[in-house]
Amino acid sequence: xxxxRINKNQPVGDELHEExxxxxxxxFDGGDVASTIYYGLFALQHRGQESCGIAVSETNGPxxxxxxYKGMGLVNEVFTEENLEPMHGDIGxxxxxxSTAGASTRENAQPLVLNYVKGTLALAHNGxxxxxxxxxxxxEYTGAIFQTTIDSEVIAYHIAxxxxxxxxxEEAVGRACRKIKGAYSLVVMSPRKLVGARDxxxxxxxxIGKRDNAYILASETCxxxxxxxxxxxxxxxxxxxxxxxxxxxISKCFSKIPEVRVSSARIKSTSFRTLIARKVMSSRFPTGxxxxxxxxxxxxxx
Numbered sequence: 001x002x003x004x005r006i007n008k009n010q011p012v013g014d015e016l017h018e019e020x021x022x023x024x025x026x027x028f029d030g031g032d033v034a035s036t037i038y039y040g041l042f043a044l045q046h047r048g049q050e051s052c053g054i055a056v057s058e059t060n061g062p063x064x065x066x067x068x069y070k071g072m073g074l075v076n077e078v079f080t081e082e083n084l085e086p087m088h089g090d091i092g093x094x095x096x097x098x099s100t101a102g103a104s105t106r107e108n109a110q111p112l113v114l115n116y117v118k119g120t121l122a123l124a125h126n127g128x129x130x131x132x133x134x135x136x137x138x139x140e141y142t143g144a145i146f147q148t149t150i151d152s153e154v155i156a157y158h159i160a161x162x163x164x165x166x167x168x169x170e171e172a173v174g175r176a177c178r179k180i181k182g183a184y185s186l187v188v189m190s191p192r193k194l195v196g197a198r199d200x201x202x203x204x205x206x207x208i209g210k211r212d213n214a215y216i217l218a219s220e221t222c223x224x225x226x227x228x229x230x231x232x233x234x235x236x237x238x239x240x241x242x243x244x245x246x247x248x249x250i251s252k253c254f255s256k257i258p259e260v261r262v263s264s265a266r267i268k269s270t271s272f273r274t275l276i277a278r279k280v281m282s283s284r285f286p287t288g289x290x291x292x293x294x295x296x297x298x299x300x301x302x
Contacts, residue, residue, distance in 0.1 A: 028090075045075055047126075094124065114157075126184065155176060158176040208232040
């Protein structure tokens with residue numbers, strides 16, 4: 001993490017904290033997505049209450065123009081009809097934040113929007129990186145200037161740099177995922193594509209939904225239920241193929257949801273996930289038995 005010191009605004013205790021919620025949407029029919037993203041974030045509010053934001057773009061409009069708005073507070077406090085109405089765009093990302101690295105300030109609110117030589121990039125990130133400090137140090141000593149103190153900007157910088165050496169944005173995200181280590185899920189918006197990625201272990205959730213001719217990426221299926229979308233599947237993840245880190249991207253070039261874009265990847269990743277699932281289950285079962293024995297829970301039947 002970029003800052004290992006305890007944040008005085010961050011609660012400390014044994015409670016479970018979800019850390020952040022991400023949401024992305026691409027409407028192939030060209031409809032505005034800002035209001036739908038708002039309701040998606042509202043459904044994900046339990047994952048973060050410190051800040052929130054939305055960034056949208058028009059795929060048929062001027063390339064590189066992104067309209068964004070973010071602020072401190074709850075979704076219904078930050079967004080009003082006045083600031084949602086001007087946000088026109090058929091592709092967009094949203095974020096609700098619970099800070100784990102970096103201070104709880106407006107500068108650290110997401111999505112992050114970057115302007116670089118290839119255009120624009122908007123990123124919403126959930127999770128933590130264990131090598132963020134090293135990556136940030138390397139970037140700073142090659143001239144990078146950071147505007148925030150969060151891990152997400154490190155990821156955004158690496159995606160932007162990899163994009164200069166890649167033919168597509170999804171390839172750039174995949175290459176960046178090879179450099180970062182930790183538990184994370186990402187939703188990345190380029191001028192014409194929406195990309196979802198998870199860490200190879202699948203620690204952080206990210207699912208795919210569909211509503212009419214629009215596709216959605218969300219941290220939880222409750223966001224899909226709220227906007228009337230159907231659950232399709234989770235974004236794939238795997239340990240043995242780096243491209244599985246990317247697993248999914250949405251573009252108008254596809255009339256249906258694409259699978260992993262590596263030859264024989266489905267066979268390899270499926271068998272590998274089965275192996276991992278068996279190992280996890282063989283560990284979880286005795287752990288559960290031991291926990292029950294040492295810390296019994298008594299249920300009162302009424």
